[in-house]
Amino acid sequence: MTATLGLITSALVWASDANNRKQVELDLEDQITPRFTRLNAEPDVEVSKSTEQSDTSPFSPPSFETTIQKGDTLSTIFDKFDIGYSQLLSVMEADLNVLALDTLKPGDTLRFWIDEGNGLLNQMEIEFSLAHKVRYERDGDNGFGYQDIQVKGDWKQQVIKGEVHGSFSLSANNAGLGSYQIAQIADLLGDKINFARDLQAGDEFGVIQRVQSIDGKLTGNKEIEAIVINSRRNKISAYLHDDGQYYDANGESLQRAFIRNPVNGYRITSGFNPNRKHPVTGKVTPHNGTDFGTPNGTPINSTGDGTVVMVRDHPYAGKYIVIDHGSNYKTRYLHLSRILVRTGQKVSRGQRIGLSGQTGRVTGPHLHFELLVNNRPVNAMRANIPMADGIEGDQIKQFIAKRNELDIMLKQLPTLAQSEGKEDNLASPSS
Numbered sequence: 001m002t003a004t005l006g007l008i009t010s011a012l013v014w015a016s017d018a019n020n021r022k023q024v025e026l027d028l029e030d031q032i033t034p035r036f037t038r039l040n041a042e043p044d045v046e047v048s049k050s051t052e053q054s055d056t057s058p059f060s061p062p063s064f065e066t067t068i069q070k071g072d073t074l075s076t077i078f079d080k081f082d083i084g085y086s087q088l089l090s091v092m093e094a095d096l097n098v099l100a101l102d103t104l105k106p107g108d109t110l111r112f113w114i115d116e117g118n119g120l121l122n123q124m125e126i127e128f129s130l131a132h133k134v135r136y137e138r139d140g141d142n143g144f145g146y147q148d149i150q151v152k153g154d155w156k157q158q159v160i161k162g163e164v165h166g167s168f169s170l171s172a173n174n175a176g177l178g179s180y181q182i183a184q185i186a187d188l189l190g191d192k193i194n195f196a197r198d199l200q201a202g203d204e205f206g207v208i209q210r211v212q213s214i215d216g217k218l219t220g221n222k223e224i225e226a227i228v229i230n231s232r233r234n235k236i237s238a239y240l241h242d243d244g245q246y247y248d249a250n251g252e253s254l255q256r257a258f259i260r261n262p263v264n265g266y267r268i269t270s271g272f273n274p275n276r277k278h279p280v281t282g283k284v285t286p287h288n289g290t291d292f293g294t295p296n297g298t299p300i301n302s303t304g305d306g307t308v309v310m311v312r313d314h315p316y317a318g319k320y321i322v323i324d325h326g327s328n329y330k331t332r333y334l335h336l337s338r339i340l341v342r343t344g345q346k347v348s349r350g351q352r353i354g355l356s357g358q359t360g361r362v363t364g365p366h367l368h369f370e371l372l373v374n375n376r377p378v379n380a381m382r383a384n385i386p387m388a389d390g391i392e393g394d395q396i397k398q399f400i401a402k403r404n405e406l407d408i409m410l411k412q413l414p415t416l417a418q419s420e421g422k423e424d425n426l427a428s429p430s431s
Contacts, residue, residue, distance in 0.1 A: 062111035062125070070106045081112055087121045089315070091136050094144035096316040096361075097286050099332075100126055100134040103310075131212060131219040143283075153214040157225070159409055164203040168195045177207060178222070185227055185238075187326040188246055188254050192236045193229065203231045206410040226406040239403050241391060243384055244373065246327055251391035251399050255327055258304040258385040259349060261292075262333060262369050263356070269293040269366060272379035288377035289332070289370035294356040296337055296365045302347045303331055303371075304386070311343050317368075318360025321353055329386070330375070334368035335360050 064081045078088050095101045104126065113123040124144075125135045131151045139145040162175030172182045185207070186195060193199070206228045212221040227238045238246045238254050246254045270276070270291035277284050294300075302323055309330075310322035318335040325331065337357025347353060358365040371380035391399050 060113065063114040064112045066110050068104055068106050068108045068110065072106075074101065074104075077110060081114075082119075083112065083114075083121050090143045091121075091124055092314075093316055093361075094136050094146045095134075096314075097288050098134060098146060098148055099314070099317060100128075100148070102312055102314065103128075129219050129221070130214045130217060131221055139283075145285075151214055153212045153219060153221075155210045155212050157409070158209050158211050159206065159412075160209070161204070161206040161410065163201075164199045164205065165201055168199055168205075172205065172207075175205075181207070181209065181222060181224060184224060184326065188238050189227065189229070189236055192248075192254075193231070198233060199229075199231055203229070205229045208406055208409055226403075226410065228407070228410055239399070239406060241395075241399055241402075244328065245384075245386055247391060247399065249403060251396050253386060253389055255386035256305045256349065257387050258325070258329075259301075260303065260381065260385065262301050262303050262331075263292050263294055263298060263367060266292045266294050266298070266367075268381070271381065272377075286377075289334070289368045290380050292356075292367045292369065294365065294367045296355075296357050298356040298367070299352045300333055300336065300354045300356055300367060302349060302351050302353050303380075304329070304349045306331075306347055308341045308343055308345045308347060308353075311339055311341070314360060316361045318357070318362070319354075320360075323347060323353070327386075328374045330372040331380075332368075332370040332372070334370070335362050335366060337365075 066077060066080075068077075074088060075085070078085070092101060109127040111125040111127070112121060114120070115122045121138070123135065123137045125133055127133050131153055133149045135147045135149060136144045137147070160176045162171055164171045169179075169182050169186075172185070173179070177185075189195075206226075207224060208226040210223045210225060212219045223240070224238075225240045227236075229236045235249075237249045239249070241247055248254055268290055270287060272287060272290055274286045274288075275284060276287035304323075304325045306323040306325035306329075308321060309324045311320075312322075313319050319339055320332060320334040320336060321339060321341065323331050323333075333354060335357055336354040337359060338355040339353070340355070341347060341353045356365060356367045369380060370377055371383055371385070372378070373383065
């Protein structure tokens with residue numbers, strides 16, 4: 001993803017009491033990046049959870065609610081509502097498997113439910129958008145469990161067409177594309193076209209994207225289905241296939257290949273398991289990654305090309321790194337002893353990014369590695385990852401049929417600059 005296309009600032013968040021102070025860094029974005037998750041399966045609400053909790057919203061209104069402002073800290077928010085530091089730590093412990101607290105940004109909403117009898121926090125909810133909430137609920141005397149709630153909503157196809165006048169990013173933005181989508185296009189097609197040199201005034205482009213709404217309100221979640229750029233030299237295109245990866249018009253992969261393991265020659269000590277019993281607490285909590293038995297100081301490599309989007313020192317996850325590989329792929333590397341990259345840095349597949357360790361809450365030195373697809377953890381050892389292969393067999397017929405349908409949609413509408421309004425380009429809900 002092109003770092004220059006989005007402005008990212010940062011602030012320090014302190015979780016503290018009189019005797020203990022822990023620094024947690026949160027990203028603050030002037031333009032909040034959509035947290036897109038593809039939800040193809042029913043029901044309309046998809047919930048990932050660590051305990052057997054209710055999937056419905058609380059019946060009672062929250063005791064407190066606040067919208068995060070720039071400069072807010074978790075500790076000051078908890079102090080404001082007289083919620084103790086030990087309860088903050090319990091929530092952070094439950095958050096270890098989602099690390100949602102590290103992604104809080106201005107504009108996100110926090111809600112708290114307090115037990116009127118004992119004054120303790122019963123439940124806390126983060127609302128990132130209409131489509132995404134994370135809820136932490138007290139689980140008896142065992143701390144908190146969590147629910148990661150994704151709402152399917154309604155999706156409509158939107159066709160955006162425009163001409164290049166000035167830079168491609170400015171022209172695409174004027175046509176109606178956001179900075180996140182523009183960065184995704186630059187990442188997908190950057191090996192096929194030089195956006196600064198190869199495009200000339202009057203060259204045309206078209207994009208089909210799916211746009212999510214809930215109860216008629218846009219959530220900000222979008223997914224690009226097709227991109228076509230017609231320059232005077234040639235035609236460049238990309239199409240989303242059913243496997244979640246992008247291919248050119250001939251079905252050849254546009255995404256750089258991944259390697260499956262971030263370390264070489266070390267055995268897996270604990271695999272991906274949504275029902276694992278935690279070795280320290282004894283509670284049944286999801287293990288959303290793969291553990292490798294690496295000694296302290298073992299070199300850790302990035303599994304693909306990408307951009308470092310987060311570097312943290314977490315009381316439970318330890319020192320960790322998050323890399324955005326574009327096209328809805330991210331990887332996380334936890335419990336490091338040393339971090340060798342910085343936020344915003346471009347990294348290559350196989351590049352050393354850190355050294356393994358035993359920081360955070362662990363029983364011994366190891367690497368915890370996670371692969372996220374559309375912000376959802378998947379089994380990195382079995383998941384369908386970009387391998388730079390083309391579409392083969394019966395799948396190519398299905399791909400070409402869908403490609404032809406999308407091309408017809410792009411040809412049916414005039415250039416967006418000549419149409420009366422962007423909302424006229426919303427097609428019927430997609431299946």
